[in-house]
Amino acid sequence: MDDRQFRDAMGKFATGVTVVATEVDGNIHGMTANAFMSVSLNPKLVVVSIAEKAHMLGKIMQSGTFSVNILAADQQELSMIFAGQVKNHQEVVFEHLNGVPVLPNSMAQISCEVSAAHVEGDHTLFIGKVRDIRVEDSEPLIYYRGKYRRLAGD
Ligand code: FAD
Numbered sequence: 001m002d003d004r005q006f007r008d009a010m011g012k013f014a015t016g017v018t019v020v021a022t023e024v025d026g027n028i029h030g031m032t033a034n035a036f037m038s039v040s041l042n043p044k045l046v047v048v049s050i051a052e053k054a055h056m057l058g059k060i061m062q063s064g065t066f067s068v069n070i071l072a073a074d075q076q077e078l079s080m081i082f083a084g085q086v087k088n089h090q091e092v093v094f095e096h097l098n099g100v101p102v103l104p105n106s107m108a109q110i111s112c113e114v115s116a117a118h119v120e121g122d123h124t125l126f127i128g129k130v131r132d133i134r135v136e137d138s139e140p141l142i143y144y145r146g147k148y149r150r151l152a153g154d
Pocket of ligand 1: 017028029030031032033034035036049050051053054055056057079081082083084085086089090091092143
């Protein structure tokens with residue numbers, strides 16, 4: 001099995017798109033991630049998987065907190081900005097939820113405290129204890145087979 005085959009197989013799993021954000025010494029850092037999952041209801045836990053080469057890894061280690069922002073269909077540009085797919089630096093305005101930076105107008109803003117970090121292969125799984133949540137009603141941005149998609153109408 002080669003890397004291409006593995007990527008192709010994983011790309012067949014349609015997901016939403018999130019931006020993970022954290023703040024260190026007043027500097028906010030965001031990163032696009034679709035490796036996100038709900039883990040437990042009691043206590044309320046989520047997980048994100050961060051590549052060892054991502055700047056985000058050290059930043060979450062330092063801050064001990066992060067947010068997961070579930071993107072709406074009209075936030076594709078934010079996904080591209082935080083995946084490093086936009087050449088020119090763009091200013092992005094954040095707000096705060098429970099002291100953690102969150103993206104305005106996301107479908108869900110989930111503010112977390114790191115409860116555990118597990119290194120697995122070339123990624124680190126951060127388990128986040130959910131401290132606060134804000135939700136908005138809108139349509140989700142979808143990622144499937146390496147492309148952004150929208151939900152078809154019912
Ligand atoms: P950088 O590459 O340093 O930053 C990413 C970009 O965000 C840069 O262009 C930077 O300028 C910009 N940025 C950061 N903070 C700010 C700010 N405050 N204001 C404005 N711009 C800012 N990687 C994973 O590890 N796990 C995943 O689950 C994952 N899922 C992905 C899903 C999708 C749909 C895509 C497209 C990519 C995914 N990636 C994932 C890859 C990851 O998003 C990129 O590799 C990313 O560039 C790595 O981020 P970094 O922390 O190294 O930050």
